[in-house]
Amino acid sequence: MGGGAILRYSLHRLAILLVVVFFLFPIFWIALMSLQTNESILRIPPSMVFTPIFDNYQALITGKLITQAGSLDLPFMKNLFNSFFLSAASVAVALILGVPAAYAFARFKFRLGENIAFTLLSFRFAPPLLVLLPLSLIYQTIGLDNSYVGLIWVYQLICLPLILWVVRSYFEDISPEIEHAYRIAGHNWGQSFLRIAIPLARPGIAAAGLLAFIFAWNNFVFALILASADKQPVTVGALAFVTASGIQYGQIAAAIILSILPTLLLALYAQRYLVEGLSLGAVKG
Amino acid sequence: MDYLSLNRISKSFGKEKLLDEVTLGVAQGENLVIFGPSGGGKTVLLRMIAGVETVTQGSIEVGGRDITFDPPEARGIGVALQNFALFPHMTAFDNIAAPLAARKKSQSEITDAVQKIAKLLKIAQVLHHFPKQLSNGQKQRTALARALVARPPLLLLDDPLRNVDAKLRFEMRLELPRLLREAGATVIYVTQDYREALALGDRIAILMGGKLLQIGTPRDIYEQPASIKVAQLFGDPTINIFDVTQAVRENGQDVHLTLGGGVIPLAGATAKAVRQAAHAGKKLWLGIRPEAIDFVWPGEGPGQGTGEGSGQGPGQGTNQIAHKNAVVIAAKLEAVNPLNERHVSFLTTQEGHDILCSRPADEGGDPNQLAEAAKGQVKLQFSPDKILVFGGDDGEIMAHHDDAAARDATGDATGGATRDAAMVTA
Known part of the structure; x- marks a missing residue:
């Protein structure tokens, strides 16, 4: 494989990567959000560094949403x-x-x-x-x-x-x-x-x-x-x-x-x- | 009693009439070729027999049973369609086995029968392949195997060699007659290739414009075509056709045509028919196949006794022309086109008619040299037996060839006159 071919191959891969990132980023961001509390989601500036919690999933699966205002049933x-x-x-x-x-x-x-x-x-x-x-x-x-x-x-x-x-x-x-x-x-x-x-x-x-x-x-x-x-x-x-x-x-x-x-x-x-x-x-x- | 009979079958799509009252009988075990140009209704006719196309009018009987309205699965006919129509999601084995599976055969019976037919058709090694993995030739053989495997009493083959390459087509043209004979079925074979038609058919049915123009043995159809249209379908190069409406000459009982300075005697029924047509002012055409025409080579000529089998002279042996009775005409050589085994010469007569003459390349000499020696003017000869006379607006043959006895009787009588006439022009 010549230098030109390698370059073309890399550019090709890069283009695919950009497209994939563009389309998958919202889903990736939502996946991150689902592992955070409301406070850490809403902080400014947003950050990718946080301690993952599974409370959100737990609330959904057990059907009990605990908020400051009290417990709420979630079907x-x-x-x-x-x-x-x-x-x-x-x-x-x-x-x-x-x-x-x-x-x-x-x-x-x-x-x-x-x-x-x-x-x-x-x-x-x-x-x-x-x-x-x-x-x-x-x-x-x-x-x-x-x-x-x-x-x-x-x-x-x-x-x-x-x-x-x-x-x-x-x-x-x-x-x-x-x-x-x-x-x-x-x-x-x-x-x-x-x-x-x-x-x-x-x-x-x-x-x-x-x-x-x-x-x-x-x-x-x-x-x-x-x-x-x-x-x-x-x-x-x-x-x-x-x-x-x-x-x-x-x-x-x-x-x-x-x-x-x-x-x-x-x-x-x-x-x-x-x-x-x-x-x-x-x-x- | 015909095994398959079509009684006044018609097919229309809206106002368009694709088949017009086709009546046809096929005997048990016969190979009938349906031949004609594309768009003539061949495939539609075959599809109607197979039951995948409805019949607008008429009836179809197989073995004495009316099957006009039977669904295709109730007919028990083997069919190989032109585009193969293999089942793409099944292996070649399952494709071939489909008719047996429908007949509720046991698994071992199916395996045996498929293996046997696959071996016969040389596709045993690809039975586990899917259609997309097969070559065209293998697809064609698979489709053929599927049609043959259940040993149907009636087999319909729709131009099965159309979509295969030239080499395979040549091989299959040699192989098919044996296969069909072994199958023992009554076969209807549709083709657009006149060589296939001549090679495979016990009889040939000419279908053109939805009408059956002629049915007969290959020999009949080649030698005594019912009309100019039929004559032009067979042979390469195609038959020479000349307008001879103005060329009829009568001399008492004798009727003859003039062409290129030569005189063509007519005999028996043809003479009678031509005389009537000429009197009625009908159009007349003369047909001669290019391979029936030969040059008059130096050192020989009509009336020089080469007809006595003395063993010398070109064209001896393969040349059927009895030189002493040959008609000789003058023509100008325009071009010679060598085609493998034959050379085809293009000439014009003094009346301006084009003539094609097709001769074996190893016979006689070089037409170009002949023409050079004679300043472009050469002489052609052909036997008066080989001519066809067509008349009327549709160009139908004037009379079916008179029986041999009649021709012999008149042959001698006109022979002398011909020779004299030929000598004059020569």
Whole structure:
């Protein structure tokens, strides 16, 4: 390796390092904050030198927030579970409904097909607040407010269009010839869908599922209006950190770290499906 | 009784008609090649038989059973598609095993059958590879193995050699007939390559513009094409076609065409048909294949007795022209293009027609020297048996070749006149 090559290599590495620092610094800073007291967080000038404490995590996990004003109940772990349950169930329902629908939209031309697909997409660009008022009234009437079923149903507004449109384009990229070949070999329509179409669209299904999970996890307004304390996800539960005695930055930071973890682990797991080549060179071209 | 019969099959997409009432019967064990230019409807027809394309009109029967509306999995047909369509997430083994798995065969049966066919097709060493790890040739063989492995009674091959390199195509063209014979199936083979069609087909069906133009043995189709369009599909260089509408001459019972100062006698049914067409004012075309034309080399000539098999003279042995009956025409040599084993000469007649003449390179002499000696003007000869006369706006053949007896009977009668005419122009 010549001198020029070494220089280029180093510059390349430096550029990557800068990008990584730029994107990861906020998370790193929050991780530091989660290990400090409110006083040490708010001191001026800020410093990276401090004695780490785990009080924040302890408060979140035990659910007891001790402040100068006294002890406060924090349902954070319950919120975390709610977030996880609501997001996972919503994505599961959206996948069960959305993947076959995406396949139908990709493969078959039927009456009003494009209109139906576009209507589903339009749910994504309707402002949530516009639908929330009538929705909450309807939910109260039919008794779906403050229920997991009701929330999962509303979360389909977030998950279903996303999964439908992303997976549809993946199905469209798979040559129908491959499925034809499988059917000619003697397998019926259902087998070709399950053993050819779905495995080949798996990177797309994984990507769409992951994105839908993140969007559902980050949702705030639907849960704020339609769920009360025991059904609230972390996004709404985080409001509790704004207490009478001030904003609990340490706990907020710890809560953020804890609530990032599930999506982060899921993303790491799903990554190998995301990078898997789509068509794997089946059809020449 | 045909094993596969297509009854007036049509296919339309909207207003566009891709296939127009195609009727075709294929006997059990026959190799039928469907041949034609791209866009002619070959692949659509094959896909309809396979069941992955709906039939707009008509019916398909296999072994006496109407399968027009059966789903593809119920037809039990082996198909190798042009783009291979291998399952990318399965190994070559699983790809080939798919038809057997669908037929609920036991694991050991599947393994045996796949190993056997893989050995036959020389892909046994790559069975554990995924399609993306296979070369094009191996992909093509895997697709072929998948089509063959379940021993289907009917096999559809959609231009399987299209996407492989020239060397492999050449090898497979030699190998395929043996493989197909061993498979013992009724085969429908789609191709755009006329050499493949001639090499593989028991019969050839010409499909062009959604219509079936001709069905016949390779020999029939090459020697007696139904129309100019069909004639032009076969042969490289393509057949010479001359407009001879104004060149019909009648002399009592005798009908002949003039070309380049030569006189081409017509016999039997062709003569009758040409006479009628000429009287009706129809267009007429003359077709001669480039390889049926030879130069008149020095030291020989029509009527000099080389037809008696005396053993001298160029072109002897491989040259089928009976020199004593040959038609001789004058032409100007424009260019000679050597093509490996053959040289193709480009000439023009005194009427301004272009003529291509294709001769084996080791036969006769150098056309350039011949032309130099004669100041560019050379003489060409061909047998009147080798001509094709087409008429009408569609250029259909005037009469199917009269039976040999009729030609023999008239051959002698016109022979003398031809020789005289030829002597005059020479």
